[in-house]
Amino acid sequence: MKRKIIDTNTFFGIWPRAKIDCSIERLLKIIEEKNISRAFTLSAKGIFHDFEQGNDETYEICNKYKQLIPVATIIPQKYFGCHEEILKRWKQGFKVFKFFPEYQDWNIGYLPFIKLFDTFSKTKAIIILPAVLGISSIHKLSQKLDNKIIISELRFSDMAECLQVLHENNKLYLETQRLTSIDAFEIFSSEGLIDRLVLGSYTPIRYTSLSITQIVYSTISEEEKDKIFHSNVNKLLKEATI
Amino acid sequence: MKLIDVHMYYGDFFYPIYKTGVNDLIDRMDLMGTEKTIIMSSLAINYDMVSGNAQIAEIVDKHPRLYGYIFVNSNYTDLALNEIKKYSSRKKFVGIKFHPECSNVPFNSPVNEELFNYIEKINMPINVHTWAFAEHGNMVPNSTPKIILEVARKRPKLKIMAGHMGGPAWKEMVDLAKGLKNIWVSHISSWADSDKVGYAIKELGSDKVLFGTGMMEGNGISQLGVIEDANITKEEKYKFCYKNAIDLFGLE
Numbered sequence: 001m002k003r004k005i006i007d008t009n010t011f012f013g014i015w016p017r018a019k020i021d022c023s024i025e026r027l028l029k030i031i032e033e034k035n036i037s038r039a040f041t042l043s044a045k046g047i048f049h050d051f052e053q054g055n056d057e058t059y060e061i062c063n064k065y066k067q068l069i070p071v072a073t074i075i076p077q078k079y080f081g082c083h084e085e086i087l088k089r090w091k092q093g094f095k096v097f098k099f100f101p102e103y104q105d106w107n108i109g110y111l112p113f114i115k116l117f118d119t120f121s122k123t124k125a126i127i128i129l130p131a132v133l134g135i136s137s138i139h140k141l142s143q144k145l146d147n148k149i150i151i152s153e154l155r156f157s158d159m160a161e162c163l164q165v166l167h168e169n170n171k172l173y174l175e176t177q178r179l180t181s182i183d184a185f186e187i188f189s190s191e192g193l194i195d196r197l198v199l200g201s202y203t204p205i206r207y208t209s210l211s212i213t214q215i216v217y218s219t220i221s222e223e224e225k226d227k228i229f230h231s232n233v234n235k236l237l238k239e240a241t242i
Numbered sequence: 243m244k245l246i247d248v249h250m251y252y253g254d255f256f257y258p259i260y261k262t263g264v265n266d267l268i269d270r271m272d273l274m275g276t277e278k279t280i281i282m283s284s285l286a287i288n289y290d291m292v293s294g295n296a297q298i299a300e301i302v303d304k305h306p307r308l309y310g311y312i313f314v315n316s317n318y319t320d321l322a323l324n325e326i327k328k329y330s331s332r333k334k335f336v337g338i339k340f341h342p343e344c345s346n347v348p349f350n351s352p353v354n355e356e357l358f359n360y361i362e363k364i365n366m367p368i369n370v371h372t373w374a375f376a377e378h379g380n381m382v383p384n385s386t387p388k389i390i391l392e393v394a395r396k397r398p399k400l401k402i403m404a405g406h407m408g409g410p411a412w413k414e415m416v417d418l419a420k421g422l423k424n425i426w427v428s429h430i431s432s433w434a435d436s437d438k439v440g441y442a443i444k445e446l447g448s449d450k451v452l453f454g455t456g457m458m459e460g461n462g463i464s465q466l467g468v469i470e471d472a473n474i475t476k477e478e479k480y481k482f483c484y485k486n487a488i489d490l491f492g493l494e
Contacts (some may be wrong), residue, residue, distance in 0.1 A: 079258035
């Protein structure tokens with residue numbers, strides 16, 4: 001039986017930092033080949049150059065290809081227009097906002113970023129933040145609002161911190177791509193935290209199958225796998241409505 | 243004082259800056275008394291090489307005082323070579339811009355060999371971003387003085403201008419470049435230790451140091467203070483601010 005998969009981490013556009021075909025055509029081809037039914041995506045232009053233009057591209061592409069779920073991004077360093085952009089995109093139908101400090105040289109204590117949470121609190125948007133911001137710091141910051149937060153780009157060395165914050169904070173979710181320790185999924189299962197994991201792959205920059213196979217070959221139940229592959233994130237998307 | 247700015251960006255950055263249009267750029271040149279400027283595209287450097295270079299082509303064609311760099315992203319060398327071939331025969335393009343940190347490819351990477359071969363043939367100077375450490379989230383540095391100078395030593399026919407002069411590593415840049423005939427430096431960075439221009443001219447020679455502003459990302463006006471304070475002679479100032487740019491980039 002074909003498994004339903006939602007990938008929370010894909011890109012399209014141009015990838016200026018490596019030689020990669022990041023075209024929308026390639027993304028769509030990979031999604032089809034890997035039996036991914038839906039994918040969160042955003043234009044890389046929003047990361048590296050101009051978030052408003054990037055979000056426009058994302059909106060246009062996701063309107064054209066219904067298997068794609070638009071993700072907006074904001075570069076807090078721009079200062080001008082950031083709060084307005086959140087509300088504009090939320091009203092436009094974007095349910096997910098993602099940040100990329102790892103490419104933009106800012107950190108968790110960056111006040112222009114922290115202040116965005118005042119605006120996010122007026123929405124039910126899902127926010128995706130990379131672990132490089134600090135997992136415990138994200139936990140503390142999340143106490144300012146009710147929005148659900150997915151922490152991405154985790155490493156297996158982050159496991160203890162992940163387990164601790166998930167037990168403490170039910171607004172936090174984890175993307176699974178780099179949870180590559182040998183029994184990570186079994187541990188989350190035994191800790192009763194499978195409901196808080198969502199699949200992400202960083203396609204097409206990284207291998208898509210890496211993220212999928214580590215779940216397929218884990219010894220957690222099929223029901224638990226399905227939660228990670230699609231039902232957890234589906235639930236989040238349903239909650240993120242105006 | 244006659245001025246040529248060899249290091250100006252055109253376009254938006256993701257910082258709060260009001261004035262990034264071409265008219266703003268010309269206004270700034272007028273304010274500073276800059277006769278000519280060589281511009282490069284922020285769009286090309288940060289995201290889309292082809293669209294960014296096309297923007298520059300359109301602008302330099304319209305504005306007699308503006309000249310352009312062809313930006314090349316070393317991740318896409320086929321495309322990059324096409325860009326060089328497309329624009330290098332145009333009179334208003336006078337240099338090639340590499341930004342190894344924004345492309346995340348070391349300047350001394352073998353992938354650049356084909357580009358260097360072609361650039362040597364057309365004898366066009368390179369302006370390469372040069373900095374002390376990895377930037378923009380990169381784990382490994384791509385543009386340190388040592389990396390840049392390795393290429394300069396290996397390829398004596400290549401004319402290389404080390405943009406930013408290594409930033410915080412400006413002294414290392416100058417010390418290591420001493421004696422190399424095919425290296426020039428541009429002093430521009432957002433701060434300027436005293437007396438890095440004087441030191442560079444003393445060590446490398448008065449023909450080897452060029453003036454740039456880093457506008458419209460940075461404020462070029464502050465660089466007038468560098469000219470004022472640099473401990474150099476009137477003749478050296480003339481070369482630094484003007485003549486060396488004419489000579490290196492063949493400006494008319």
